[in-house]
Amino acid sequence: MSTATSPKSYNAKDIVALEGLDPVRKRPGMYIGGVNSAGLHHLIWEIVDNSVDEAMNGHASEITVTLHKDEQTITVSDNGRGIPVDKHPKTKKPALEMVLTVLHAGGKFEGANYKTSGGLHGVGASVVNALSKEMTAVVKRDGAQYRMSFARGVPTTKLQKLKGAVRGTGTTITFKPDPTIFPKTTFNSETIAARLETASFLHRGVKVNYIDEAAGTKVTYLHENGIVDYLAKVIKERGARAIHDTPFTYRIDENERLEVALRWTESTDEHVRSYVNGIPTANGGSHENGFRGGLVKAVRNYIDTHDLTPRGVKITHEDIREGLIAIVSLFIAEPQFQGQTKDRLNNPEAQGFVESNVRGAMEQWLNNNPSIADGVIARVIAAARARAASRAASEAVSRKGGSKRVMLPSKLGDCVSGGKGQSELFIVEGDSAGGSAKQGRDRNYQAILPLRGKVLNTESATLKKILDNKEIQDLIATLGCGIGAHVNLADLRYNRVILLADADSDGHHITTLLLTFFYRHMPALIADGRLYIAVPPLYRVDIGKETYWAADEPARDEIVSEHGGRSEPKITRFKGLGEMDPKVLWNTTLDPSKRRLLKVDIDDHLETDRAISDLMGRDASARFRFIMERAEDASEIDV
Incomplete structure (x- = not known):
């Protein structure tokens, strides 16, 4: 019988009311999306x-962010008006004290102080304070300087007026996250x-300084051309070739401000980065829907x-936006954001506003630039023709349902359970490894698909080339x-x-190639939590009568350090999965x-997209830069 409290004993004393910033510390994910x-x-x-x-509201012209030497402490300062x-x-x-210790306390609820703002809930600063081991705020106002310190959201000092007169105004916040x-x-x-x-692209004319004390560097970002410069940077990062030299740009600044910059490229995918009041909306929302709707209607017209x-x-x-x-x-x-992390805009009126503006401006731009x-x-x-060909190819290789096995690759070692229960498909590198995996698996629910060598780099390939590739056909x-939109x-x-x-560098490369394919052409598998990476051992370590397995060099060294005192360890490095005994x-x-x-x-979708574009795209300079920046961190390179 369960020892849990029975419903009859549930009364007022069981109700817990969290006060102050306790809700933030109890459920941080509600406020910042998680603790990752x-x-x-x-x-x-x-x-x-x-x-x-x-x-944004004309009260500051410079922002400075400092990452201190411990790489765990941050200071953010501005020359704005200073918190009252x-x-x-x-x-x-x-x-x-109220701003930093009380949820929903701030100066952005009324329109008099801020025309537009990214933080309207009065939550942000107090949440950071609640989740910080320590925080100090320094404010310059009215010719004087004030300081107050906190720990985990609780004041540790009273508001102190520092000695001496100061010039200017502004706020400086220093905090260290709570471990x-x-x-x-x-x-x-x-x-x-x-x-x-x-941020410097989105707020042209604002100087943003970044100081990294550990690296001994200071960078200043200042972009007078705003998102036009940003667009050029994104296109270069993605290694895309634009099909027209002059970008489409649009800017309106009335009661609401809208800025758009775009170019069509030879790339096979669509890439939109949207922002609301300077905050990235990775999951889009009404403004992004309005942009797409206005663009499509203008081109159709x-x-x-x-x-x-x-x-x-x-x-x-899809053809218009490709x-x-x-x-x-x-x-x-x-702005009405979806959640405190603000990654999606919900304002319904924003869709119509953006759509009507983009549609009119795009139609005028197309008519005024006939060659473009x-x-x-x-x-x-061309995209429409390619999509039709892609659909036909996809249908030719796609197997609808789990009963038609005639179109499955001959080298697939399928499982008994089909698409039911806990069935899983292992995509294995090479026929040799595939043979070992087929013998070692539980064939009731584990299927094995061997792929020959390194699969196609789908980041740099056309859709036709991707669908013509035998290994990709077998995988689909x-x-x-299906694939793509289907x-x-x-x-x-x-x-x-x-x-x-394999657990070596070649194996990691093959995994990266496959991840690129899934991210670009089957992202739904990732979003639904269906894609995994297995971690096979690279080393076998025999110490006395005990056997240990290590996935990499640090794990191997840790095993030897922890157990090696008893006898001389015998270390075997696997050349590949194919030489492993099935058992x-x-x-x-x-x-x-x-x-x-x-x-x-x-x-972070933006960071993921940038990483894949840099590592797998056509622009070799991005990979060279990546290697050079990390060369000093490399050890025991597998060549």
């Missing part, structure tokens, strides 16, 4: 957004730099007006769920898809009770 790397860095964005709000320090008429507490909340409290310098540079639709070709919205790279930046007075328009429409028609047929997870033949490659492969890599799987997940 993205949540950790969200602390910086909340404080930076407050400084940006000052700049006088006592609040109701609470009799300094306004600075009892965050498993890892070390900030990533590159992530911070990228976010700050983006141009095609219809000039009678450019070719016979036998149906042009879809190859598009765009920056959309909207500033509105009262001709190139764009030719690009759209085995999964059975992916249907209901037709996926396995509950899990697991990438299994060993089962015990180390296939057995669910013993194996280690890494679930493929995406914390």
Whole structure:
């Protein structure tokens, strides 16, 4: 019988009311999305957004962010008006203390102080304070300087007026994340730099300084051309070739401000980066929907007006947007974000506002630039023809449902259970490894698909080339769920898809190639949590009568350090999965009770897209830069 409290004993004493900032510390995920790397860095964005709000409303011209030598302490300062320090008429507490210790306390609820703002809930600064081991705020106002310190959201000092007169105004916040909340409290310098540079693009004329004390560097971002410069940078990063030299640009600054910059490229995908009041909306929302709707309607109207639709070709919205790279930046007075992490805009009126503006401006731009328009429409028609060919090819290799096995690759070692229960597909590197895996698996629910050598780099290939590739064809047929816009997870033949490659550098490269394919052409598998990476051992370590398995060099060294004192260790390095005995492969890599799987997940879509573009795209300079920046960190290079 259960010993849990019965419903009859449930009364008033069982109700817990969290006070002050306790809710933030109890449920940080509700406020910053989680305690992973993205949540950790969200602390910086909340404080930076407050400084940006000052700049956005004409009260500040310079923002400085400092990552201190310990790489765990951040300082954000601006030359804005400074957080008020006088006592609040109701609470009799300094306004600075209220802003940093009370949820929903701030100066952005009324329109008089901020025309537009990224932080409207009065939550950001107090949340950062609650999740910080320590925080200090320094404010310059009215010729004086004030300081107040906190620990985990609780004041540790009273508001202090420092001696001596000072010039200027502004706010400086220094904080260090609480290690009892965050498993890892070390900030990533590159992530911070990228976010700050983006802020300088979106707020042209605002100087943004970034100081990395550990690296001994200081960078100043200042972009007078705003998102036009940003668009050029994104196109270069992605290694895309634009089909027209002059970008489409649009800017309106009335009660609401809208900025758009875009170009069509030869790329086979669409890439839109959208922002609201300077905050990235990775999951889009009403403004992004309005942009897409206005763009598609404008191009359709141009095609219809000039009678450019070719016979036998149906042009879809996907065809019109293929190859598009765009920056959309909207500033509105009262944004309604989905959640505190603000990654999606919900304002319904924003869709109509953006759509009508983009549609009118795009139609005018196409009509005023007929040579550019001709190139764009030719690009759209080519995309429509390619999509029709892709659909036919996809249907030819796609296996609908789990009963038709005649179209499955001959080298697939399928499982008995089909697409039911806990079935899983291992995509294995090479026929030799595939043979060992087929012998070592549990064939009731584990299927094995061997792929020959390194698969095609789909980041740099055309869709036609991708669909013509034999290994990709086999993969699509085995999964059975289609590709691209036609992916249907209901037709996926396995509950899990697991990438299994050698533990060496070649194996990592093959895994990266496969991840690129799934990210670009079957992202639904990642979003639904169906894609995994297996971690096979690279070393076998025999010490006395005991055998240990190590996935890499650090794990090997740790095993030797911990157990090597008893006798001389014997270390064997596997050349590949193919030389493993099937029983060993089962015990180390296939057995669910013993194996280690890494679930493929995406914390930051923009960072992921940038990384794949840099590492796998056509632009070799991005990879060279990546290697040179990390050369000093490399050890025991596998060549």
